[in-house]
Amino acid sequence: xxxxxxxxxxxxxxxxxQQITKAMKMVSAAKLRRAQELxxxxxxYASMLERILCNAAAAAAGNAEVAGLPLLQTRExxxxxxxxxxxxxxxxxxxxxxxxxxxxxxxxxxxxxEIRVEVLGRKGRDYFRxxxxxxxxxxxxxxxxxNYDRAAEIADKMIEFYAKAEIDSVYLAVNEFxxxxxxxxxxxxxxxxxxxxxxxTVDYIYEQPVEELLEALLPRYVEIAVYRAMMESNSAxxxxxxxxxDAASKNAGDVIxxxxxxxxxxxxxxxxxxxxxxxxxxxAL
Numbered sequence: 476x477x478x479x480x481x482x483x484x485x486x487x488x489x490x491x492x493q494q495i496t497k498a499m500k501m502v503s504a505a506k507l508r509r510a511q512e513l514x515x516x517x518x519x520y521a522s523m524l525e526r527i528l529c530n531a532a533a534a535a536a537g538n539a540e541v542a543g544l545p546l547l548q549t550r551e552x553x554x555x556x557x558x559x560x561x562x563x564x565x566x567x568x569x570x571x572x573x574x575x576x577x578x579x580x581x582x583x584x585x586x587x588x589e590i591r592v593e594v595l596g597r598k599g600r601d602y603f604r605x606x607x608x609x610x611x612x613x614x615x616x617x618x619x620x621x622n623y624d625r626a627a628e629i630a631d632k633m634i635e636f637y638a639k640a641e642i643d644s645v646y647l648a649v650n651e652f653x654x655x656x657x658x659x660x661x662x663x664x665x666x667x668x669x670x671x672x673x674x675x676t677v678d679y680i681y682e683q684p685v686e687e688l689l690e691a692l693l694p695r696y697v698e699i700a701v702y703r704a705m706m707e708s709n710s711a712x713x714x715x716x717x718x719x720x721d722a723a724s725k726n727a728g729d730v731i732x733x734x735x736x737x738x739x740x741x742x743x744x745x746x747x748x749x750x751x752x753x754x755x756x757x758x759a760l
Contacts, residue, residue: 479745482738486731493727499566500720507655507713513621514652514710517703524699527679528692532670534678535685544686545638546668546693554589556611556633556642557581558665558701560649560708561599563619567715568722570650570658571598577662578648582608591642593629595705611636618705618712626702633701634694637666647700651707656718658711665700668693 477485559578561571582590591609594600600613612632617625636642645666653659681688 496723503717510710550643561596563597568719570715621705630698630701649704650711652710
């Protein structure tokens with residue numbers, strides 16, 4: 476049985492850990508509010524851009540120049556580029572592990588294709604280095620502080636690869652913010668651009684030819700997809716860390732309570748033993 480000194484030391488250690496987890500929870504809660512506002516504010520813009528793109532594509536239906544745009548060309552997926560948005564730090568439960576499991580499952584299902592990975596976040600870089608997957612680029616510190624210029628730089632790199640036919644498709648893997656309790660894991664193709672059909676089209680009056688408009692909108696659509704993924708991932712990460720630290724604080728409280736009960740039992744046993752020794756000594760005299 477542990478001694479009183481050992482139990483007191485363990486209780487003090489767990490209390491210190493609990494203070495750290497509580498502080499980390501408060502920090503994540505403060506960051507989550509700002510990150511959530513940015514993520515939610517980006518959704519209407521992305522939705523409207525998609526609507527405009529769909530209407531412009533509908534207006535240009537049958538146009539040979541539009542059909543020949545590089546970002547709309549579909550090819551057999553022999554060379555696949557993955558864009559994985561992870562986090563730079565851990566202590567967020569299964570935030571990164573769930574993401575990597577989905578990506579690894581995709582890689583296992585496409586063993587016949589050449590898979591390359593562009594990684595956002597230190598955790599993703601470390602994971603894919605261990606898996607010995609070809610990494611075309613790594614971007615550390617960009618998810619915690621999303622910046623459109625960095626997102627556009629990454630998106631333009633993917634666009635260049637695709638336009639030069641170095642790759643046949645680009646898939647984006649990211650944890651999007653759904654709620655504080657759980658993120659929404661998304662794995663979707665961003666290149667070639669798959670323009671969804673709209674039920675009700677808007678008849679815009681275009682100042683320039685519609686094919687020129689589409690040629691300008693398609694890269695912007697990919698850039699917004701990457702930028703939004705960075706903001707969504709940051710929000711989901713802060714929510715996951717806040718939840719994980721809250722659970723850790725509660726678990727630490729349970730451990731402290733159990734250790735305190737053990738401490739009281741050991742102390743009571745020691746007092747009882749001393750009383751018995753005193754009474755036995757007095758009886759012997």
